[in-house]
Amino acid sequence: MSKRAIGVIVAGFFTLFIAFSIRYSYGLVLPDMLSSLAISKTEAGVIFSAYFITYTILAPIFGVMADRFDIKTILTIFVAILGAGACLMSLSSSVVQASVFFAVTGIGHSACWAAVVTVVMRWVSPERRGVIISVVDLGTTAGIAVWSIIIPVIIGAFSWRSVWVSLGITALVVAGMNFFLVKSQPEGRIDTREQENIQKVRIPVKEAYKAIFHDSKFYLIGFSYLFISFSILTPFTFLTTYATQELTIPYASAAGLLVVIAVAGTIGKLILAYISDKTGRIRIMMLCGLLTALGTLGMAYARGFSGLFIFSMIFGIGYGTLWAVYAASARDFFPKEYSGSIIGLWTVFHGLGSIISPVLSGRIIDAAGGGYLWAFILAMAGSLLSLLLLVPMIKMDSVKTLN
Numbered sequence: 001m002s003k004r005a006i007g008v009i010v011a012g013f014f015t016l017f018i019a020f021s022i023r024y025s026y027g028l029v030l031p032d033m034l035s036s037l038a039i040s041k042t043e044a045g046v047i048f049s050a051y052f053i054t055y056t057i058l059a060p061i062f063g064v065m066a067d068r069f070d071i072k073t074i075l076t077i078f079v080a081i082l083g084a085g086a087c088l089m090s091l092s093s094s095v096v097q098a099s100v101f102f103a104v105t106g107i108g109h110s111a112c113w114a115a116v117v118t119v120v121m122r123w124v125s126p127e128r129r130g131v132i133i134s135v136v137d138l139g140t141t142a143g144i145a146v147w148s149i150i151i152p153v154i155i156g157a158f159s160w161r162s163v164w165v166s167l168g169i170t171a172l173v174v175a176g177m178n179f180f181l182v183k184s185q186p187e188g189r190i191d192t193r194e195q196e197n198i199q200k201v202r203i204p205v206k207e208a209y210k211a212i213f214h215d216s217k218f219y220l221i222g223f224s225y226l227f228i229s230f231s232i233l234t235p236f237t238f239l240t241t242y243a244t245q246e247l248t249i250p251y252a253s254a255a256g257l258l259v260v261i262a263v264a265g266t267i268g269k270l271i272l273a274y275i276s277d278k279t280g281r282i283r284i285m286m287l288c289g290l291l292t293a294l295g296t297l298g299m300a301y302a303r304g305f306s307g308l309f310i311f312s313m314i315f316g317i318g319y320g321t322l323w324a325v326y327a328a329s330a331r332d333f334f335p336k337e338y339s340g341s342i343i344g345l346w347t348v349f350h351g352l353g354s355i356i357s358p359v360l361s362g363r364i365i366d367a368a369g370g371g372y373l374w375a376f377i378l379a380m381a382g383s384l385l386s387l388l389l390l391v392p393m394i395k396m397d398s399v400k401t402l403n
Contacts, residue, residue, distance in 0.1 A: 056351025082108025083171025265320020
């Protein structure tokens with residue numbers, strides 16, 4: 001593997017590290033934000049949903065751009081926007097302000113996932129694709145683990161506003177890293193502007209979307225992605241608040257549950273993503289749905305830290321694995337020229353589930369007088385629906401691409 005390929009992998013890792021750190025740090029900071037801004041659980045869900053609205057609208061656009069434009073420029077500019085949005089979150093004094101500022105971070109994050117996965121797939125061989133994407137995707141869980149440890153320290157010494165400033169500055173550093181390390185194409189693989197223009201003419205956006213929208217596999221995997229995205233947002237939004245407010249677990253221990261999820265997710269993605277290269281993606285994607293369903297159901301009935309610890313671990317294995325195998329399946333079941341577009345469009349399904357989940361879960365919690373049981377049960381149902389949608393694809397489960 002060349003030094004440039006390693007540089008692209010490192011940049012991709014840290015891009016996902018900070019992007020998902022900023023996304024999921026919201027749930028860690030939420031207990032302090034609730035009291036500081038005097039907001040309800042439903043309003044807290046609205047703030048998180050604002051992030052996913054911009055993320056969902058723009059993600060498919062950046063999926064197409066990842067197939068056709070310079071990925072280094074995309075990742076440099078929009079990771080910087082991600083950092084700026086995080087810094088602005090520290091200035092929030094109302095639900096409206098926090099929603100607008102978090103929507104800015106959503107704009108930044110919308111360019112990250114499809115661009116990172118697309119550029120990494122260009123630099124690695126098909127035989128190593130699942131494993132390498134999983135290594136890069138370790139950034140998502142590593143970020144959660146690291147910041148779950150750092151955030152309680154920052155809040156204890158300063159305030160929740162300092163957390164957002166720290167996250168924003170880190171994102172700006174990563175944007176600089178992307179500028180120096182990322183290169184869109186390996187030498188000899190559509191590396192000149194002229195060759196890129198040929199590629200654009202050969203695969204017009206309209207024709208790519210027409211082919212995609214007439215393929216039933218796109219919808220089965222897309223809606224599966226929607227329901228599992230709905231499911232995982234409930235713990236990432238409210239698990240820390242649930243643990244501290246309903247189960248009276250100390251904040252540092254409650255925040256540590258996200259470390260458990262992250263560590264379990266890292267183990268899961270390294271093992272299960274490797275297995276998916278051998279046995280096929282669909283079976284592993286279904287296993288992810290089963291594990292997240294068991295995890296969220298267990299969280300609903302847990303009555304102490306030990307129970308939450310166990311079910312957070314089960315949930316984490318499923319959560320940590322799903323991103324890499326869903327992304328890798330884009331190259332397994334569709335032509336390689338569409339991979340960025342497919343990932344971008346699937347992100348719309350992911351975003352829709354993520355937009356609905358925090359608000360609906362928050363509303364259910366408020367309606368139950370602060371009880372979290374039915375919010376977690378609903379999350380479990382989402383995971384089961386995700387699993388069932390993949391059943392028709394079991395016979396098509398193959399790691400062979402259509403290149």
